[in-house]
Amino acid sequence: MIQFEQVNKIYPGGRMALENVSFGLAPGEMAFLTGHSGAGKSTLLKLITAIERPTTGKVTIHGQDIAKMKRGDVPYLRRNIGIIFQDHNLLMDRSVYDNLALPLVIEGFKSSEISKRVEGALDMVGLGDKAAYAPIQLSGGEQQRVGIARAVINRPPLLLADEPTGNLDPKLSMDILRLFETLNASGTTVLIATHDLGLIARMRYRTLTLRQGRMVSEEVAL
Numbered sequence: 001m002i003q004f005e006q007v008n009k010i011y012p013g014g015r016m017a018l019e020n021v022s023f024g025l026a027p028g029e030m031a032f033l034t035g036h037s038g039a040g041k042s043t044l045l046k047l048i049t050a051i052e053r054p055t056t057g058k059v060t061i062h063g064q065d066i067a068k069m070k071r072g073d074v075p076y077l078r079r080n081i082g083i084i085f086q087d088h089n090l091l092m093d094r095s096v097y098d099n100l101a102l103p104l105v106i107e108g109f110k111s112s113e114i115s116k117r118v119e120g121a122l123d124m125v126g127l128g129d130k131a132a133y134a135p136i137q138l139s140g141g142e143q144q145r146v147g148i149a150r151a152v153i154n155r156p157p158l159l160l161a162d163e164p165t166g167n168l169d170p171k172l173s174m175d176i177l178r179l180f181e182t183l184n185a186s187g188t189t190v191l192i193a194t195h196d197l198g199l200i201a202r203m204r205y206r207t208l209t210l211r212q213g214r215m216v217s218e219e220v221a222l
């Protein structure tokens with residue numbers, strides 16, 4: 001699903017954000033990506049979504065070499081990746097329903113299919129009764145769950161999360177992780193970038209650790 005082979009990423013200005021990074025994530029896996037601030041986690045996620053390209057080395061996503069991808073192919077790649085951000089980027093002046101429906105409207109789904117999927121996604125995150133609310137009327141944890149529902153509404157095979165529990169208390173963070181486990185159990189490949197070592201310690205998943213741009217360890221938490 002994801003393959004990095006000896007990847008270096010040097011930003012303009014000379015900053016080496018990733019150095020000789022190699023790892024693979026198989027279809028159906030769930031893993032954490034961790035490391036100090038500035039270790040290169042976001043850069044690694046940006047390479048997976050082709051926001052950035054490797055300086056040297058090879059990044060392959062769904063069998064496609066990112067460096068060889070034409071600009072026009074990038075939207076097709078992204079359609080297969082659900083992305084969850086810490087600040088979830090919801091449209092605050094639209095209802096929860098509209099936030100979820102928008103990606104499907106853009107893809108040209110019929111409105112009956114859209115409402116079916118929106119209802120299904122909201123039920124999955126436990127917000128079936130909040131469709132008509134504006135995100136501003138929801139708590140931080142609920143907003144984060146709307147962000148997750150939006151990311152999976154296209155049923156992408158790959159889900160990336162960048163600090164998805166950053167603003168949440170431990171109980172809500174655990175709820176969000178349980179949600180990722182449910183998605184993973186239904187076949188979605190999941191990669192979660194986080195600083196939250198306490199959370200990682202409580203889960204038995206493979207953990208990829210970056211330190212100053214290098215992949216220093218790959219271990220399964222016990």
Ligand SMILES: Nc1ncnc2c1ncn2[C@@H]1O[C@H](COP(=O)(O)OP(=O)(O)OP(=O)(O)O)[C@@H](O)[C@H]1O
Pocket residue numbers: 011012013015016017035036037038039040041042043044
């Ligand atoms: N667009 C950019 N141009 C130049 N340097 C950058 C750019 N983006 C990131 N960097 C640098 O690359 C390094 C890795 O940054 P990155 O954002 O990947 O780290 P991170 O592990 O996600 O950090 P954090 O946890 O603080 O978000 C940092 O030194 C950062 O300053």
